[in-house]
Amino acid sequence: MKRDPIYGTMAEFDSAQALVDAAKRTHDAGYQKIDAYSPFPIEGLAEEIGFHHNRVPLVVLIGGIIGGLTGYLMQYWMAAVDYPMNVGGKPTHSWPAFIVITFEMTILFAGLSAVFGMLALNGLPMPYHPVFNVPRFALASKDRFFLIVFSSDPKYDPAGTRKFMEGLGSRSISEVPS
Amino acid sequence: MDEPYKTTVEDEPAPVIEPGHTFGTVTEKISAIVLTRPASNGWFLGFGIAFMLTMMMLYAIGYLFLKGIGIWGSTVPIGWGFAIVNFVWWIGIGHAGTLISAILLLLRQSWRNSINRFAEAMTLFAVACAGIFPAIHVGRPWLAYWLFPYPNTMRVWPQFRSPLMWDVFAVSTYATISAVFWFIGLIPDLGTLRDRATHPAARLIYGALSMGWRGSARHWARYETAYLLLAGLATPLVLSVHTVVSFDFAIGIVPGWHTTIFPPYFVAGAIYSGFAMVLMLAIPIRKIYGLEDFITERHLQNSAKVMLATGLIVAYGYGIEAFMGWYSGDRYDAFTLWNRLHGPYAIAYAALLICNIFVPQVLWIRKLRTRPVALFVISFVVLVGMWLERFIIVVVSLSRDFLTSSWGMYYPTRWDWMTYIGTIGMFLAAMFLFLRLLPAISIFEMRTLLPEAEVKE
Numbered sequence: 001m002k003r004d005p006i007y008g009t010m011a012e013f014d015s016a017q018a019l020v021d022a023a024k025r026t027h028d029a030g031y032q033k034i035d036a037y038s039p040f041p042i043e044g045l046a047e048e049i050g051f052h053h054n055r056v057p058l059v060v061l062i063g064g065i066i067g068g069l070t071g072y073l074m075q076y077w078m079a080a081v082d083y084p085m086n087v088g089g090k091p092t093h094s095w096p097a098f099i100v101i102t103f104e105m106t107i108l109f110a111g112l113s114a115v116f117g118m119l120a121l122n123g124l125p126m127p128y129h130p131v132f133n134v135p136r137f138a139l140a141s142k143d144r145f146f147l148i149v150f151s152s153d154p155k156y157d158p159a160g161t162r163k164f165m166e167g168l169g170s171r172s173i174s175e176v177p178s
Numbered sequence: 179m180d181e182p183y184k185t186t187v188e189d190e191p192a193p194v195i196e197p198g199h200t201f202g203t204v205t206e207k208i209s210a211i212v213l214t215r216p217a218s219n220g221w222f223l224g225f226g227i228a229f230m231l232t233m234m235m236l237y238a239i240g241y242l243f244l245k246g247i248g249i250w251g252s253t254v255p256i257g258w259g260f261a262i263v264n265f266v267w268w269i270g271i272g273h274a275g276t277l278i279s280a281i282l283l284l285l286r287q288s289w290r291n292s293i294n295r296f297a298e299a300m301t302l303f304a305v306a307c308a309g310i311f312p313a314i315h316v317g318r319p320w321l322a323y324w325l326f327p328y329p330n331t332m333r334v335w336p337q338f339r340s341p342l343m344w345d346v347f348a349v350s351t352y353a354t355i356s357a358v359f360w361f362i363g364l365i366p367d368l369g370t371l372r373d374r375a376t377h378p379a380a381r382l383i384y385g386a387l388s389m390g391w392r393g394s395a396r397h398w399a400r401y402e403t404a405y406l407l408l409a410g411l412a413t414p415l416v417l418s419v420h421t422v423v424s425f426d427f428a429i430g431i432v433p434g435w436h437t438t439i440f441p442p443y444f445v446a447g448a449i450y451s452g453f454a455m456v457l458m459l460a461i462p463i464r465k466i467y468g469l470e471d472f473i474t475e476r477h478l479q480n481s482a483k484v485m486l487a488t489g490l491i492v493a494y495g496y497g498i499e500a501f502m503g504w505y506s507g508d509r510y511d512a513f514t515l516w517n518r519l520h521g522p523y524a525i526a527y528a529a530l531l532i533c534n535i536f537v538p539q540v541l542w543i544r545k546l547r548t549r550p551v552a553l554f555v556i557s558f559v560v561l562v563g564m565w566l567e568r569f570i571i572v573v574v575s576l577s578r579d580f581l582t583s584s585w586g587m588y589y590p591t592r593w594d595w596m597t598y599i600g601t602i603g604m605f606l607a608a609m610f611l612f613l614r615l616l617p618a619i620s621i622f623e624m625r626t627l628l629p630e631a632e633v634k635e
Contacts, residue, residue, distance in 0.1 A: 016633050023395075036395040039201060039370070040625040042633055046399035056403040060411075078327060078335035087339070097339040100422060104347040107415045111355045111408055115362055118404035122397045125389030132392070138373040140393050141366070143201035 007130035007178035008150040009161050010137075011170035016042050019145035022168040023048040026147060029164065033153035037131070037146040059117030060110050067109025071102040130178045148176065192475035192548075194289045195627055199471065204624045208617050209374050211467050217614060220466070228607035235600020238593050239314055247317050251590040256576045260594040261315035263568040264601065266423055267451070268308035269349065270444075270564065273416055274452020275301025276356060279363070280412035283405075289480060291623035292472045296463065296612070297456050298360040303608040304455070305353045307601040312345075314597075341425040348422040355415055359408050362401075365391050366622040420448045427571060433510040434518075434575035437502060443495030450488035450534075451564035453481050454557035459609065461550045463618065472619055475548045482547040485560065489538045492567075496535070510580060522587060523574045526566055533563025 013019045016038060023036045027050055034049050046054075079085075080092040119125070131137050131148065140146050147168070149161050158175070165173055195204075242249055252259030275297040282290040313322045325346045327336050336343050368388035375381045391397070424444035427435040457478065464473040503515030518527040537559045546552050573588045612618065625631055 016631055020633050037393045038395065038398065039205075039393060040366075040622045040631060041398040041402050042395070042631075044633070045395040049395055051396045051399055054399055054403055056400050057407065060404075060407050064411075074327065075338045079338050083333070083335045085337075090339075094339055100341075100344040100418070100425075101338060101347045103418060104344075104351045104415075107411050107418075108351040108354060111351075111358065111411045111415075114404040114407045114411070115358045118362075118400050119389070121400050122394075124391065124397075125386075127390060129390055129392055137392075141370040141373045141391075142205045 004151050004178060006151045006158060007133075007176040008148045008153075008156070009158065009165060010131065010134055010146055010148040010174050010176050011165045011168060012136060012139075012172045012174075013145040013147065013170055016145060018169060019147060020045055020048060022147050022165075022170065025168060026149065026165075030155055031149050031153050031161075032155075033150040035148050035150070037137070037140045037148070039141050039143060039145075055121060056114065056118050059121070060114045063113025063117070064106050064110030068102055068106035070109065071105025072098055074105075075101055130176050133177050134174050136172070136174070144171075151178075192479070194292065194474060194476055195624065196471040196474060199628060201625050201628065201630065204472075204628065205370060205374075205621055207469075208472075208619050208621050208624070209371055211613065212371060212615065212617055213375055213380070215467075221610065221614070225607060225610040228603045228610055231600050231603020232607050234596050235604055238596035238600060239310075242314060242593065242597075243319065247315070249591060249593045251588055251594050253586075255579065255584050255586045256573055256588040258315075258572050258576060259588055260590055260598055261311040262426075263565065263572050264598050265308050265311035265315075266444075266568045266572075267565050268304045268311075268601065268605075269352075269423060270420060270448035270451045270568075271455045271561075272301040272304035272308065272352075272356070272452065273420060273445070273448035274456050275299070275304075276352075276359075276412050276416040277449055277452065278456070279359065280409040280416065283409045284413060287480075288627055289476055291627055292474075292619050293456065293460060293477055293481075294623070295360075295363065295616075295620040296459060296609075296618045298356065298363065299609065299612045299616075299618075300452075300455060300459060301356050302353075302360055303605045303612075304452075305349070305356060306608070307605050309349065309353065310601060311597075312349075341422065341429045344422045345426055348419045352415060352419045355408070355412055359412055362405060362408065363620060363623075364616060365389060366393065366401075367617045367620060369393065370621055371617065417445055420444045432575050432579055433508070434499075434514040434571065437499065439495050439498045439502075443492060443498075446488045446491035446495065447564055447567060450485060450492055451561055453485045453488070454560040454564070457481050457485075457553050457557040458561070461554045463613065465550070467613075467618075469619065472624065478550065478553055479547045482541050482553055482556075485557075486538060486541040489534065489541075489560070493535045496531070513578070514575065517578050518570060518574055521574065521578065523570065523577070526574070527570055530563055530566040530570055533559045534567060537563075 011022065013022060019036055019038060020042060023034070023045060026034055027048055032050065036045055036049055038045065075098040076093060079094075079098075084092040086092070131146075136144070137146060147165070147170075149156060149165065151158075155161075162173055162175075199207075250259055250261070252261065275294075278290050278297040279294040279301075283294075313319055316322050316325075325336065325343075336346075365388055368384050369391035372381055372384040372388050375384055421441040421444065424440035428437060428440040430436060460473050460477065460481070464470050500515055503511045506512075518524070538556060540546055540552075541556065577588055578585045
């Protein structure tokens with residue numbers, strides 16, 4: 001497949017407020033494939049660009065359930081099935097004694113699911129990404145805010161989109177080569 | 179700030195960040211410590227001493243591997259000497275880092291943003307120090323992996339009904355979750371360092387570690403959810419870890435161990451000593467690196483208040499122990515109390531009461547809570563006191579149990595001391611490296627505290 005030489009059009013903003021307003025207007029104007037970049041998390045910004053399905057909690061829930069089951073069943077199988085040891089006539093399946101490790105395994109699996117689930121859903125690690133081709137994008141990790149309309153958007157056309165973005169009150173506009 | 183009551187000027191708490199900072203200055207100031215500031219002679223001196231102490235620890239451990247546990251003072255009846263005292267002490271210190279990063283995040287205490295990063299690093303290094311002790315204490319350390327349930331040709335499995343086994347899982351889970359929590363918090367800041375570094379090697383290393391973080395709104399949304407969930411998971415975890423550590427004692431029948439007050443009083447003691455360590459690290463760091471704008475009097479005050487509160491819980495624990503020694507009518511429990519007050523280790527118990535209960539009461543004085551030097555000294559006293567507490571619990575209880583024929587005394591050897599002091603060196607060496615290689619304050623979380631970060635819908 002031939003790659004589009006243009007990845008999108010990017011606008012730079014001075015403040016978080018300007019970025020949120022611009023993202024809202026761009027999304028309202030019918031652009032679907034857009035993204036916003038900021039040096040810190042901004043509440044509500046993801047919703048403005050049309051991100052609604054955050055699946056991290058589900059991944060963590062599944063991880064936690066698997067961890068808890070693994071922890072308990074591991075102990076049950078090892079202590080009551082594979083290597084039953086009679087200690088003072090106490091039951092081999094002594095479930096209260098298994099709770100601590102079940103709990104720890106739940107936390108361990110849920111926590112690792114949160115980390116690796118978040119990274120996987122975000123597509124990280126990613127060694128190359130076109131937005132870094134814009135030199136000023138280095139400021140996205142300091143004090144500048146960026147909005148991009150991807151060229152894969154059905155409404156995208158280089159000149160028209162640029163004109164629209166010029167009306168958003170941005171500081172500068174640049175084309176992002178892919 | 180919408181306070182329900184009017185505050186006078188005098189009552190106004192110190193700000194979390196001194197006014198006048200912008201996204202740019204916060205970024206510059208914190209990343210400059212890592213990227214542009216040359217390492218001072220003081221840093222090399224401090225790191226050099228800490229590194230030499232680490233070498234001393236490795237020497238002591240090497241000799242231990244060669245000769246065996248006999249070089250230590252632990253012997254029957256005191257089989258748990260310094261190794262377990264130091265293990266519990268270090269694990270406890272780690273707890274404050276998780277409290278700051280997870281519990282205070284859930285409670286929306288935004289002042290934590292300036293101290294959570296190095297407090298988490300402190301947790302990680304403290305847990306690393308703690309982990310050394312049980313591993314070398316097992317007698318045949320090259321077989322320490324037997325602690326884990328792995329399929330083996332002996333066809334045996336660990337004993338899951340033992341609190342020592344619970345401890346293996348609790349501590350290893352705690353170490354893992356603390357490490358990933360810390361690393362996840364670092365990713366956006368590593369991106370900042372990648373974009374600001376000028377040396378190609380630094381750009382490459384920080385770039386690889388940041389994994390291509392670009393601050394996309396979608397990424398932030400998932401990131402924040404994951405971070406919050408991790409905090410929610412780490413909160414019960416940290417409470418469980420010292421609870422399980424206390425089970426190591428409380429499940430046993432030794433007088434002085436077999437009590438139900440142990441879990442809450444261990445957790446409170448852990449946070450108590452941890453905040454003391456946070457203060458002992460924060461006070462010199464803010465001074466040397468000029469971070470008084472970010473780690474303000476507010477942080478010192480709040481940490482001092484947490485210390486005061488947890489110290490009172492610990493005092494309550496001591497009180498209940500003494501009360502139950504009398505009220506239970508159990509002659510062995512009563513003797514444990516008498517033995518602590520009048521036995522051969524009475525001086526350690528007196529020192530413990532002075533360090534942990536009496537001296538920290540000066541923190542009720544408001545003026546003192548903002549004096550860095552005073553807080554530094556009090557924190558040191560608390561750390562000594564908390565070490566003595568574990569010494570009393572481990573050594574004094576074991577030295578005189580039910581039968582007079584099995585009584586004995588404990589004399590730590592120089593190898594015990596070398597290993598203990600060596601872990602302090604290792605902890606400090608890791609801290610020195612951390613300060614120079616990674617941002618000691620969370621840059622992106624500091625940005626969210628600035629007034630310009632606020633967005634109206």
